[in-house]
Amino acid sequence: MQETPFCLRVGYLPPRSMSDSNRTDFTNPSTFILLGIPGLETAHVWISIPFCTIYAIALLGNITILFIVKTESSLHQPMYYFLCMLAITDLVLSTSTLPKMLSIFWFNSREIDFSACLTQLYFLHCFSVMESGIFVAMALDRYVAICHPLRHSTILTNHVVVKLGLAVLLRGGLLLLPYPFLARQWPYCRTNIIPHTYCEHMAVVKLACADIRVSSYYGLFLAFFLTCLDVSFIAVSYTQILRAIFCLPTQDARLKTFGTCSSHLCVISVSYIPALFSFLTHRFGQNVPLHFHVLIANVYLLVPPMLNPIIYGVRTRQIRDRLLQLVTHKGNEVFCLRSGFQTKL
Known part of the structure; x- marks a missing residue:
């Protein structure tokens, strides 16, 4: 029974026969x-270069978002609180x-402790579910801000934002607890x-010599239930948002609001979109090589944490302006230090 990766980033691998030499009595x-990317072992070092770059950009971008929101009092609003939750989840x-x-x-360090593997499995899927819940909270914030702008500050108070954050945290933490x-x-x-390359849920449990239908069915239920629930809520929110936007009197007002x-x-x-592509590949790409499945599973797990802070940094004026202020201020400090040093000389 296959488990859909959509929304939960579940990189379910197609069945793969193991040779007798790989079987042991234990x-x-x-x-x-962990084999890494089967079939591309000789290219592991080269593949690590873009992966390492992606990780560095993700760390820098998300930490920068957290720093800017924390230090800029004008950004202490529900939208940016949810953005901070998203940044922590991506990290x-x-x-x-x-x-x-x-x-x-880099070091061919393939072994991972059984408990560490289950811990990685839990955190991976748990925070993927949390990320989907944060998208729902962000959709709610945009709905209230556009459809009920005069009541936004009274509806989405700090107390309500904290409750939403706890609900997202508990939903992911409790629903995924049966996995490990x-x-x-x-x-x-x-x-x-x-x-x-990592301990994904179905990639682990399918190695068991037992009837794993409970794990498989529960994972499949969670994937479809949470996906339908979250996507439906986001779709309803944006249907109402679009209706409100089209009721605005001028084209400029519509574009600005949208x-x-x-x-x-x-x-x-x-x-x-990458998760949907991976799901379709696993569902209908039985002849696709295993290394391609693993690469796609890594892409939709690693690329969004890198792109999310870039998207918000480029498209959100308040964050962009604050970032430019920080860069300009640092540049002026460096220039002043250099000028003072040359004057002393």
Whole structure:
């Protein structure tokens, strides 16, 4: 039973036969072996260059977003609070996978402890669900800001924002809690080799020599239920937003109002479109090589954390202006220091 990757970033791998040499006689191994990208082992070092660059940009971009929102009092609004939640989620998602992935590529460090594997599995899927919930909260914020602008500050108070953040956190944390507990209870007596760069849920449990239908059905239920729930809420919100926009009297007012939603729509597209492409590839691309499946699974996991802060930094005037102020201020400080040093000489 396949598990859809849509919204949850579930990179389910197609069945792959293991040779007899890869099978061992053990039960519940203490470690798993991550193969990286099967078939492209000789190119691991070259593949690590763009992956490392993506990770560095994601770290820098998301930390910059957090710093700007924290230090700029005018950005202490619900929209930017949700943006900070998204930045934290992206930092956890990329950090939970990239360091181990790079150690495989650079040092051939393929072993991962069984408990560490389950921890990575939990954080990966848990924060993916949280990210989808944050998109819903952002859609709610845009709906209130455009359809009820005079009541925005009274509806989305700081107290309500905190409640929404806790709801997103608890939804992801509790709904994904069965994943590692179910995976831990299965006996693993076939192989401990995972043909992937990280411990994805179905890639792990399908190695068990037991009936794993409970894990498979629960994962499939979560994927479809949460996807339908979140996408439906976002669609309803933007239907109401578009109706309100088309009721505005002038074209300039419509464009300006719709521009406040453009960053959110771009971020949703960056997150959902690669996931949908991966889902279709796994569903209908049975003849697609395994390394292509693994690469796509990494792309839709790693690229959104890099692009999200760039999108908001470019398309949100308040963040862009504050960033330019910081860069200009630093540039002036460096110029003054150099001028003073030359004067002393």
